[in-house]
Amino acid sequence: MATLGKLLGATRHVVGAAIRVSQVRATFQRGMSGYQFESLAVTRPREHVMQVEMNRPEKRNAMNQAFWREMVECFQAIAAEPDIRAVVVSGAGKIFTAGLDLGDTMSSLFVEGADIARKAIRLGPKIRQYQETFSVIEKCPKPVIAAVHSACVGGGVDLITACDIRLCTQDAWFQIKEVDIGLAADVGTLQRLPKVIGNDSLARELAFTSRRFEAEEAKQMGLVSRIYPDREALLEGALELASTIASKSPIAVQGTKVSMVYSRDHPVQEGLDHVALWNSTMLQSEDVVEAVQAGMQKRKPEFSKL
Numbered sequence: 368m369a370t371l372g373k374l375l376g377a378t379r380h381v382v383g384a385a386i387r388v389s390q391v392r393a394t395f396q397r398g399m400s401g402y403q404f405e406s407l408a409v410t411r412p413r414e415h416v417m418q419v420e421m422n423r424p425e426k427r428n429a430m431n432q433a434f435w436r437e438m439v440e441c442f443q444a445i446a447a448e449p450d451i452r453a454v455v456v457s458g459a460g461k462i463f464t465a466g467l468d469l470g471d472t473m474s475s476l477f478v479e480g481a482d483i484a485r486k487a488i489r490l491g492p493k494i495r496q497y498q499e500t501f502s503v504i505e506k507c508p509k510p511v512i513a514a515v516h517s518a519c520v521g522g523g524v525d526l527i528t529a530c531d532i533r534l535c536t537q538d539a540w541f542q543i544k545e546v547d548i549g550l551a552a553d554v555g556t557l558q559r560l561p562k563v564i565g566n567d568s569l570a571r572e573l574a575f576t577s578r579r580f581e582a583e584e585a586k587q588m589g590l591v592s593r594i595y596p597d598r599e600a601l602l603e604g605a606l607e608l609a610s611t612i613a614s615k616s617p618i619a620v621q622g623t624k625v626s627m628v629y630s631r632d633h634p635v636q637e638g639l640d641h642v643a644l645w646n647s648t649m650l651q652s653e654d655v656v657e658a659v660q661a662g663m664q665k666r667k668p669e670f671s672k673l
């Protein structure tokens with residue numbers, strides 16, 4: 368009974384997501400003109416691939432209030448784009464990101480209220496809203512690749528741990544900086560990093576000390592999977608990887624992401640039940656026939672829009 372309840376819960380989650388996606392699709396079916404943002408530059412550099420670039424280079428891509436809001440709008444729109452199959456997230460200018468905007472966003476955390484409880488009741492939803500800025504990446508069924516060059520500070524680590532794949536340049540460095548500004552990190556690093564690197568002790572060390580670590584160590588711990596000599600090579604590598612992913616069946620790739628995200632947070636049997644339910648529909652896709660036939664005929668498969 369408990370398993371059935373969980374499966375029904377999972378199904379409701381999937382159906383709920385589909386309804387939200389169709390609502391957003393209605394809003395964003397305006398092609399690239401729907402992707403005009405203040406803090407982000409959104410382009411389609413390759414077929415089926417979107418690049419989302421944090422775009423406040425003069426402020427080192429510090430995460431201001433527009434950013435926290437626009438990332439949600441942007442990724443909800445991407446989730447609903449039938450022709451987009453993979454995403455690259457990058458930073459414009461000198462560094463990837465300096466994390467939380469210590470002016471604009473920091474001041475939004477000082478809320479009005481007659482007493483501490485009333486202030487807390489206002490602040491709680493704001494923190495949850497900021498959490499959604501990165502959770503939306505994880506909820507987007509399309510694989511998201513973080514391409515990190517130079518500094519990735521504070522909120523930057525929260526952001527990249529919500530991505531599916533992380534790549535960086537040789538000169539990249541990372542810092543879970545929150546304790547240095549008097550905060551427990553609260554938008555994803557503490558929850559996701561130990562799972563990403565599979566080393567709880569190291570995750571705690573980095574979070575307690577805010578020790579800066581470099582590309583080689585990031586690769587050794589499993590935070591990034593590849594290191595490139597410079598930003599140009601990094602972006603080329605990230606886009607190439609995104610194109611490879613985009614050449615596969617979108618039904619298969621998105622089912623894989625949804626299943627891996629679900630399985631990370633559930634026991635093996637629940638993950639197996641979830642993917643069995645998922646595939647009882649998705650295995651009936653025309654993509655299975657097309658992928659198998661293309662393989663037999665030694666040709667490139669063609670998959671239709673979602």
Ligand SMILES: CCC/C=C/C=C/C(=O)SCCNC(=O)CCNC(=O)[C@H](O)C(C)(C)COP(=O)(O)OP(=O)(O)OC[C@H]1O[C@@H](n2cnc3c(N)ncnc32)[C@H](O)[C@@H]1OP(=O)(O)O
Nearest residue numbers: 425426427429465466467468469470497521522544545554
């Ligand atoms: C509910 C909240 C959830 C989120 C929590 C997140 C928490 C965090 O992210 S904690 C980490 C906060 N970030 C920092 O402490 C980093 C501060 N910045 C730096 O240390 C340096 O800027 C950096 C090493 C990243 C880059 O150094 P560089 O020499 O290349 O640049 P600067 O000359 O220092 O800065 C250039 C201009 O950018 C502005 N700027 C840089 N970082 C921030 C920031 N975090 N917030 C706002 N503005 C930032 C800096 O003021 C300069 O502006 P200007 O003086 O107008 O030229």
